[in-house]
Amino acid sequence: MKKTLLFLTLFLIVKNQAQTVTTYAGSGAHGLVNGQANIAAFNNPIDLIVDSNGNVFVSDTSNHCVRKITPSGDVSTFAGSGSGDQDGQGVNAKFNFPFGIAIDNFDNLYIADAGNNKIRKIDPSGNVSSIAGSTSSGNQDGNGIFARFNSPRDLVVDVNGNIYVADTFNYRIRKISPNGDVTTFAGSLEGSQDGVGTAAKFDKPVSIAIDSNGDLFVIDNTSHRIRKITTSTADVVTFAGNSPGHSNGIGTAAAFYHPNGLAIDNNNMVYVADVYNNAIRKISPNAEVTDFAGMNLGYQDGEGVNAEFAQPYGVATDANGIIYVADTNNHRIRKITPNNLSVSDFNFNDKVILYPNPVKDVLSIQTENGISFKNYSVLDINGRVLVSQSKAIQNNQINLSGLTTGIYILQLETDKGLVTKKIIKE
Secondary structure, three states: OOOEEOOOOOOEEOOOOOOEEEEEEOOOOEOOEOEEOOOOEEOOEEEEEEOOOOOEEEEEHHHOEEEEEOOOOEEEEEEOOOEOOEOEEHHHOEEOOEEEEEEOOOOOEEEEEHHHOEEEEEOOOOEEEEEEEOOOOOOEOEEHHHOEOOOEEEEEEOOOOOEEEEEHHHOEEEEEOOOOEEEEEEOOOEOOEOEEHHHOEEOOEEEEEEOOOOOEEEEEOOOOEEEEEEOOOOEEEEEEOOOOOOEOEEHHHOEOOOEEEEEEOOOOOEEEEEHHHOEEEEEOOOOEEEEEEEOEEOOEOEEHHHOEEOOOOEEEEEOOOOEEEEEHHHOEEEEEEOOOOEEOOOOOHHHEEEEOOOEOOEEEEEEOOOOOEEEEEEEOOOOOEEEEEOOOOHHHEEEOOOOOOEEEEEEEEEOOEEEEEEEEEO
């Protein structure tokens, strides 16, 4: 599942090697054990996301809770404790098979609480609230708790605070506005049909992500397809996939086998957790599908297709192009470092200073040790590029007055590599 994640403590240089799969957290035993990453236990983790501080949050579905992994590798229970339907602080809250997880520019988490037919919100302090839906399943538009969903499996937040929901057993994509109004955005009856808005049909949409253009991508699980929705028109088309199986190719010439997870990186590369192929597949913006990691059932770290997964359900990327996988039946969180990335031995991030931060309008940049730079990009918390500037930065200053209040990521291309910094916009 989806989604673009931000892991801000890695500083990268180009190195020619195959993408490498490693174990990020989980001992492999299924259960609920907190502690350091290598001894922690999960129970069918389904989805994951990263906040602006590099903390990884995991929908630990069969434990009915949300887990937190700090950058130092400490695993804890962030919210939820046992099956139920209860708002509250941290472990006093209850979920019922939480599936998809998303994040906004303020580090608020959103959960597709499938068993409760609700959309839940967790603020950065861990307080859980219900923002839409009711424990009674159904298909009804309306505001907040007056709306009805039927086992929603995933969701994503756009730059304007709209939430798009994969309402799986209603075979629809629903939209929740910032004021809580729930409407049907696309889809109607069960099926697989392209078209505009409710003229389109989905066959169990289970995952949803958004690209830098604001367009939506949807995993249509039972039709083994990836669909694309142009947000401005609600036009639904088949982007890749056709019948069940495994084959690479362009668009509908490719085949998936019950794909589930979906994420999009800064370059609009799409990554798919192809569940029954036990693989992570990659789709370019021109819809070319290739194998990226895994292809055999099992548990093995390694390079590319030599690694093994056990029905991975969730996938996400961070702002630096690192891919994270919810390796569901291995009860582990895996990490994939792409072939053009490796950790640099020279950490020069602390040699670049931003001020003031929090910033109101103009951000100043100070460098040490002769570091020079000119190109920069500003990304939102979901990793979407909002501003990209390829010409020289004038007077070492960047005007951010056009951004709304929230948390952003600044990426500076320097003569020594990429610098990634968090910005708080007042």
